[in-house]
Amino acid sequence: MLICHCNIIQEKEIEAAIIALLDADPWQLIVPAKVYHSLGRRGRCCGCFPNVVEIIIRVTEEYHRRSRIDGDEIFPFLDRVRGLRGHYGSRKHEGRNPDHRAA
Numbered sequence: 001m002l003i004c005h006c007n008i009i010q011e012k013e014i015e016a017a018i019i020a021l022l023d024a025d026p027w028q029l030i031v032p033a034k035v036y037h038s039l040g041r042r043g044r045c046c047g048c049f050p051n052v053v054e055i056i057i058r059v060t061e062e063y064h065r066r067s068r069i070d071g072d073e074i075f076p077f078l079d080r081v082r083g084l085r086g087h088y089g090s091r092k093h094e095g096r097n098p099d100h101r102a103a
């Protein structure tokens with residue numbers, strides 16, 4: 001699925017970049033700009049960033065679930081990140097049609 005229309009980046013490319021970053025350091029903070037930098041690109045309109053954040057959370061959960069490194073600690077933290085996104089309204093203010101979201 002095409003996630004970033006400005007840079008023509010597929011979901012699979014983003015997932016691979018996140019896994020490469022996690023392989024380098026499983027506990028680093030991964031943000032959309034870091035993922036795009038690793039792909040040699042950068043955000044333009046940044047309208048895709050909320051979807052990229054959802055992909056980062058999903059891939060990070062799966063990565064740590066597979067590695068089983070302190071899995072009990074990472075999942076409640078990621079649930080809190082999701083809760084903060086809903087609380088602060090990033091889902092409401094991205095300026096896109098709701099059916100445009102992949103996540």
Ligand code: FES
Pocket residue numbers: 003004005006007042043044045046047048049
């Ligand atoms: S859609 Fe990704 S930077 Fe514009």
